[in-house]
Amino acid sequence: MKNIFTLIGLLYGVICFGQQQKIEKPEYVIIANNQIITEAKLGEYAQNGYIKAMNKGVSQEYRDELATQFGDKIGDRAFIISIDLFTEEQRIENQNKANTIPKQTKVDFDEGLLLNVNDVAKDFTVQMINGESVKLSDLKGKVVFLNFWATWCAPCLIEFHEIPEKILEPFKNDDFVFLSISRGETKEKVSKKMLQLQDKGIDFNVGIDQDKNIWNQYATKYIPKNFIIDKDGVIRFISTGNYENSVDTIAKEIKKLLKD
Numbered sequence: 713m714k715n716i717f718t719l720i721g722l723l724y725g726v727i728c729f730g731q732q733q734k735i736e737k738p739e740y741v742i743i744a745n746n747q748i749i750t751e752a753k754l755g756e757y758a759q760n761g762y763i764k765a766m767n768k769g770v771s772q773e774y775r776d777e778l779a780t781q782f783g784d785k786i787g788d789r790a791f792i793i794s795i796d797l798f799t800e801e802q803r804i805e806n807q808n809k810a811n812t813i814p815k816q817t818k819v820d821f822d823e824g825l826l827l828n829v830n831d832v833a834k835d836f837t838v839q840m841i842n843g844e845s846v847k848l849s850d851l852k853g854k855v856v857f858l859n860f861w862a863t864w865c866a867p868c869l870i871e872f873h874e875i876p877e878k879i880l881e882p883f884k885n886d887d888f889v890f891l892s893i894s895r896g897e898t899k900e901k902v903s904k905k906m907l908q909l910q911d912k913g914i915d916f917n918v919g920i921d922q923d924k925n926i927w928n929q930y931a932t933k934y935i936p937k938n939f940i941i942d943k944d945g946v947i948r949f950i951s952t953g954n955y956e957n958s959v960d961t962i963a964k965e966i967k968k969l970l971k972d
Contacts, residue, residue: 740791740793741778741782741785741786741791741792741793742754742793742795743778743792743793743794743795744757744794744795744796744797745797746781748782748785749795754793754795757795757797760803761798761803761806761807762797762798762803763795763796763797763798764796764797764798764802765795765796766793766794766795766796767793767794767795767796770792770794770864771864772864774792774794775792775864778792791866791869791870792866793866823931823933823934823937823950823952824931824932824933824934824952825930825931825932825950826928826929826930826931826932827929827930827931827939827947828947828950829947829948829949829950830946830947830948831946831947832945832946832947833848833856833858833939833941833945833946833947834848834929834930835847835848835849836848836925836926836929838891838893838919838920838921838926839899839919839920840917840918840919840920841899841902841903841906841917841918841919841920842917844917846891846919848891848941848945849945851889851891852943852944852945853887853943854887854888854889854943855886855887855888855889855940855941855942855943855966855969855970856888856889856891856939856940856941857879857888857889857890857891857938857939857940857941857962857966858891858893858930858938858939858940858941859871859890859891859892859893859936859937859938860893860895860921860927860930860931860935860936860937860938861892861893861894861895861918861935861936862894862895862896862897862935863894863897863901863902863905865935865936867935867936867953867954868935868936868954869909870954871936871954871958871959872909872914873912873914874959875890875914875916875959876913876914876915876916878959878960878962878963879959879962879963879966880916882963882967883966883967883970886970887943887970888966888970890916891919892916892917892918892919893918893919893920893921893926893927894918894919894920894921895921895924895927895935896921896922896923896924896927897920897922898920898922899920899922902918902920906918934952934953935952936951936952936953936954937950937951937952938950938951938952938962940962940965940966940969942969942972943969943972948965948969949962949965
């Protein structure tokens with residue numbers, strides 16, 4: 713339930729400032745029961761225990777289906793929030809279970825990691841959309857923020873709205889590199905998305921990992937996936953997903969490593 717209200721808060725509060733211009737608030741379209749609903753309706757469903765699952769982002773195939781059904785209401789730049797609802801019977805059953813089953817104090821969550829904290833980061837060379845080539849081992853002596861994302865991933869794009877103000881601007885004069893890599897997508901698709909994001913004040917270079925050769929050395933599932941690598945090439949922090957204060961936490965970890 714806490715995560716649900718956190719996401720609702722994001723719908724109202726994701727406003728950041730870029731390097732040169734104000735970054736616009738992301739546009740949201742919320743789908744529940746195959747209908748577009750308002751933020752107020754989402755809050756009502758959450759308050760009354762009807763939300764079964766909430767997905768920040770949908771597949772391109774589902775987005776295309778929604779665009780066919782709803783037309784211009786589904787834009788290329790909108791974040792799709794897909795809501796699965798309980799039936800009335802299921803809601804009542806869940807409430808009864810909640811009153812009888814002890815709450816878990818620990819969740820065993822497999823983040824799909826192939827490398828972990830204190831592992832040496834796997835070396836790779838990535839082609840950037842501006843034509844440059846970057847080799848990770850050439851960045852030793854700098855703190856590296858390695859970010860895996862995709863154009864269809866709403867949490868990834870929400871994260872992008874915070875990165876210029878909270879990461880790029882504060883550390884622009886430090887021994888720091890932000891290395892963002894698109895997972896499993898063509899250069900053309902990624903370049904188109906980054907061009908769109910420029911209109912929102914989000915303007916930085918990104919790499920292409922169309923065949924997932926780089927990704928497959930680091931993880932197996934879930935994005936955004938972030939690895940903070942120290943000046944010696946060792947992974948010191950990992951985060952999965954975009955959650956409350958996640959970018960602030962990343963910024964703190966970078967700051968600590970820059971002081972070492």
